[in-house]
Amino acid sequence: MDRNSITGIILIVLIFGFFTWWNQPSDEELAEQKRVRDSIALVEQQNAEAERQAKAAADLAEETKVVEEKDSATIAQEKSSRYGLLADAAEGEQSFVTLENDVMKLTLSNKGARVYSVELKEYKNYDESPVILMDGDKNRFGFKFTHSSRFFHTNDLYFTALPQTSSNKVDFVVNAAEGKLVFSYELPENSYMVDFNIATQNLGNVIATSNGSLDIDWDMEVPAQEKGVGFERRYSGIYYRFAEDDVDHISASGTKTEELRTKLKWVAFKDQFFSSVFISNDNFLSGNVKAVTPEDDNEPVIMDATAMVAVPFSGNDQHSFNFYFGPNDFKALKPYEDLGLRQLVYLGWSFLRYINLGVIEVFHFFERYISNYGLIILLLTVLIKLILFPFTYKSYVSTAKMKVLKPQIEEINKKIPKDKAMERQQATMALYRKAGVNPMGGCLPMLFQMPILFAMFQFFPASIELRGESFLWATDLSSYDAIISWTGDIPLITKFYGNHISLFTLLMAATNIVYTYINQEMTQSSQQMPGMKGMMYMMPVMFLVFFNNYAAGLSYYYFISTLITIGQTLLIRRFVDEKALLAKLKANQKKPSKKSSFQKRLEDMQKQQQMSARNRKK
Structure with missing residues (x-):
């Protein structure tokens, strides 16, 4: 290579180097380029992640659908195996039906088809609050039985409220194959007496009870209504009337029980001025009662009252009852004198009652x-x-x-x-x-x-x-x-x-x-x-x-x-x-x-x- 060629090459390299140096970006331009590249990379990454999550969600939804269809069938099968013919009534949501007249507001729950609360319209407490004889889960009512090798209590079953034929009457039903259990309530006008019926149809092979009877148990925390709870307890208790005898009672002091081995007409949870009474039109076969007083004298509860009464059961039965929710008023109880309800107004023993x-x-x-x-x-x-x-x-x-x-x-x-x-x-x-x-x-x-x-x-x-x-x-x-x-x-x-x-x-x-x-x-x-x-x-x-x-x-x-x-x-x-x-x-x-x-x-x-x-x- 001659001298001129070498000189040319050197000049070309120098010129190329100079232009390269002259055209290189500044630090600010480099930073901006890096930012743009990073942004483009981030967007591409997010798009890729979104596509991945969407695919994963679609796959999960498909898997969940398959599992739910499988679990629904399994759960239904397990419920049927566990609860038998009462599977539909074993679970549900609580709802309420209200019956009302001039003197009373009665709220009924589909859970247990029971009385949920009772408000007496004509009376107020000392603090001007309404007189509520029972309220919510502090009242338990129904009977136990066995079905599909399992113990049930009607208080825990979810009944279906049938369409009301009138504003003062409602029927609750539990269906079991060809059989059914019906609780019916009716509230007459201007009355403290509630009509209540229990009907069983084709249930002889569905539900089993002890001794061929329905043992109806009723447990309620009796609320205090008066200013002096201790004084109110002295005039409270569980009262009951034997079918062929007079009225007797156990007082609301300490813990007391009584076995009632003969036929009964009614049993009442009584406070000083109001009572909740369960009455049989055909007499109860027997029963027992228990009253437990709270240890704390200031507890706003008179007693925890429990009563168990028995009625016959064959599988196809119709039992007619009444509830009296009202005042211990001698005048208000006059229509029910033949039932002995006037003795809920305690006027003393023997001749003192006649004086009063x-x-x-x-x-x-x-x-x-x-x-x-x-x-x-x-x-x-x-x-x-x-x-x-x-x-x-x-x-x-x-x-x-x-x-x-x-x-x-x-x-x-x-x-x-x-x-x-x-x-x-x-x-x-x-x-x-x-x-x-x-x-x-x-x-x-x-x-x-x-x-x-x-x-x-x-x-x-x-x-x-x-x-x-x-x-x-x-x-x-x-x-x-x-x-x-x-x-x-x-x-x-x-x-x-x-x-x-x-x-x-x-x-x-x-x-x-x-x-x-x-x-x-x-x-x-x-x-x-x-x-x-x-x-x-x-x-x-x-x-x-x-x-x-x-x-x-x-x-x-x-x-x-x-x-x-x-x-x-x-x-x-x-x-x-x-x-x-x-x-x-x-x-x-x-x-x-x-x-x-x-x-x-x-x-x-x-x-x-x-x-x-x-x-x-x-």
């Missing part, structure tokens, strides 16, 4: 003309005191006779030493006999008045008429009338007295102290047992504690009653001349007296006691 039946009639008579129940109680009290006035007068006169003879009794006590108590007693009795005084004369009239007092003790807490009625400072005559209340638990005080002070109870205790003082003036003597005077004043203090949580209407009645008695006593005192009375008794002492058979027997007993005492000394 008369009191109720008088009470309802006053209701026609007077709307204020405080005035009705006042008039009722005045009427009772007027009826009892002859006994009060006789009691006072008898006590006055013993009072005017007090100086002569003191003379006897001075003559006969204390260690000869029997001789003292004989001499005192001889004085009474000569004077014509019956030492029991002051007590016997009071014995006639005691049933009235006890009857009123049962009447007022059971009177739903007083519920929510106000008078003076008392906002509810059926509950306590607190003028002072406090929160927190004060040991012993809260447990036995409560967390409030009731004014009517204070007034009742005060009038009883005054009345006790007046009686002490009339009856005190040297023969009075030591400490007896103080014991007499303890009774009003006990009333103060005992009645603090009771109905204000009851305390108000006792307050007015004692106040009137004090007035009667002071009035009688103005008209009874003790000097003339003493003169009459002294005149009687001068007359020859004839011993009554009772006095003879008393003296014979005293002589026998004396002889026995002498023999023991020997």
